[in-house]
Amino acid sequence: MQHKTYKSPEPVTPKTPEERIPRQFISFAFYKLDPAWRHLSEEEKAKGRQEWIDVVHKYQENEMIVRSFSLVGIRADHDILLWRIDYKIENLQQMQAELYNTGLGKYLLPSLHYLSMSKRSTYVDKINPAHDHKRSLVQPARRKYLFVYPFVKTREWYLLHEATRQGIMDEHITEGMKFPTVKLNTTYSFGIDDQDFVVAFETDYPEDFVDLLMKMRETDASRYTLRDTPFHTCIQGTLDETVATLG
Numbered sequence: 319m320q321h322k323t324y325k326s327p328e329p330v331t332p333k334t335p336e337e338r339i340p341r342q343f344i345s346f347a348f349y350k351l352d353p354a355w356r357h358l359s360e361e362e363k364a365k366g367r368q369e370w371i372d373v374v375h376k377y378q379e380n381e382m383i384v385r386s387f388s389l390v391g392i393r394a395d396h397d398i399l400l401w402r403i404d405y406k407i408e409n410l411q412q413m414q415a416e417l418y419n420t421g422l423g424k425y426l427l428p429s430l431h432y433l434s435m436s437k438r439s440t441y442v443d444k445i446n447p448a449h450d451h452k453r454s455l456v457q458p459a460r461r462k463y464l465f466v467y468p469f470v471k472t473r474e475w476y477l478l479h480e481a482t483r484q485g486i487m488d489e490h491i492t493e494g495m496k497f498p499t500v501k502l503n504t505t506y507s508f509g510i511d512d513q514d515f516v517v518a519f520e521t522d523y524p525e526d527f528v529d530l531l532m533k534m535r536e537t538d539a540s541r542y543t544l545r546d547t548p549f550h551t552c553i554q555g556t557l558d559e560t561v562a563t564l565g
Contacts, residue, residue, distance in 0.1 A: 342436040342456055343407045344505045346466055346516060347414070348389070348396040348550070350429035351564050355422070366421020371557045373416045373423075374400070382409060385458050386560040387552035396429045398560050399552050401464070401518070403456055407433075422561070432468060434505035434516040441487040459501050461520040464552040465527055468513035468545070475542035490539045497530040499523050513545070524551075 355363065378384050383403035389396045404410055417423040438454035475483070494502065503518040521527050534540060555563075 344434045345402040345410045346432040347400045348430040349426045351397045352425040355425035369420035370422035377413045388563040390563040432516045433511045434507040437506045459520045465519040466550045469515040470545040472542045472544045486538045499526045
């Protein structure tokens with residue numbers, strides 16, 4: 319009986335800085351307000367709010383994408399969300415450090431954070447191939463509602479043959495295309511946070527998202543979902559509108 323000779327795979331040659339395609343860091347930063355804030359004078363609150371907004375505007379002017387959302391009255395554990403996108407993780411860190419030093423930042427405490435990165439999907443969109451190349455960048459729309467949650471697949475999923483996974487995803491993509499009012503943003507957290515992905519759905523019609531998610535439960539891909547909670551329903555507004563919901 320002959321034994322197969324194992325041949326060591328060729329090492330992957332590191333890409334040079336010029337060959338690397340820049341990827342975005344995506345931050346979903348949730349905050350909870352200390353109730354003591356509401357006992358401050360109106361003058362103190364107005365000053366603190368403006369300081370906090372000025373810091374956000376500063377980073378927006380330096381090309382960081384920032385979208386603000388309120389969860390007041392929707393979830394008890396978070397009050398607002400900043401969805402931030404930048405090519406340098408250090409910018410996200412520095413921004414948070416500056417927010418801490420504002421009047422509002424002293425009372426607006428981080429309650430949850432998801433970190434992920436942009437990456438081109440490994441699955442081919444056979445329905446709309448022209449859309450495929452756009453998935454390597456995250457470009458938020460200006461839709462009113464955002465639904466965010468972490469997503470973890472089972473280890474069995476990653477052990478399936480590549481063609482099998484593509485076939486399952488073909489069905490998944492086909493069903494998703496039936497809901498054109500819902501925009502999906504898939505971001506990748508492998509190794510940099512506790513989940514595999516963070517998914518963010520944007521829409522002006524929450525009922526369409528509910529129907530979409532119910533439909534996704536019926537696809538074969540659903541059997542390979544290990545965890546997809548907690549869900550966060552967020553309402554988009556300007557910085558002034560979002561901060562105003564804090565009271």
